[in-house]
Amino acid sequence: MDDEKKLTALVIEDNEDNMVLITKLLHMNGFKIIWADTGMKGLRMAQEENPDFILLDIQLPDIEGTEVLKKIRALDTSAGRVCVIAMTSYAMAGDRERLMALGCNGYIEKPINPMTVISQIRKVIEEYS
Numbered sequence: 001m002d003d004e005k006k007l008t009a010l011v012i013e014d015n016e017d018n019m020v021l022i023t024k025l026l027h028m029n030g031f032k033i034i035w036a037d038t039g040m041k042g043l044r045m046a047q048e049e050n051p052d053f054i055l056l057d058i059q060l061p062d063i064e065g066t067e068v069l070k071k072i073r074a075l076d077t078s079a080g081r082v083c084v085i086a087m088t089s090y091a092m093a094g095d096r097e098r099l100m101a102l103g104c105n106g107y108i109e110k111p112i113n114p115m116t117v118i119s120q121i122r123k124v125i126e127e128y129s
């Protein structure tokens, strides 16, 4: 696959272990990765780098991932319509519905399952495009 056909993922994640794991899995499967460790950096990169999709942690050190999602959806550029997949360890009932209502396109529960996460991501991207 040549470089131009690779999809770029913006991973907004503050946990280094999760970041290393997801980066490795995405690279192995032919994706390009850019990374932000805070919500505000992620929001800026979403606008400046035009990623093909975003993996968004919900528990971030500065602003909540839900706030990042709201701010992305409020953009009036194409960045506002980017595919966003939330990653969260919250196991509360209704959490998925709340995130989907805020405009995320998919949802991955932590801990990330290395055996299934890439197919989960591909499925969301395919359904969205």
Ligand code: MN
Pocket: 013, 014, 015, 057, 058, 059, 060, 061
């Ligand atoms: Mn986190």
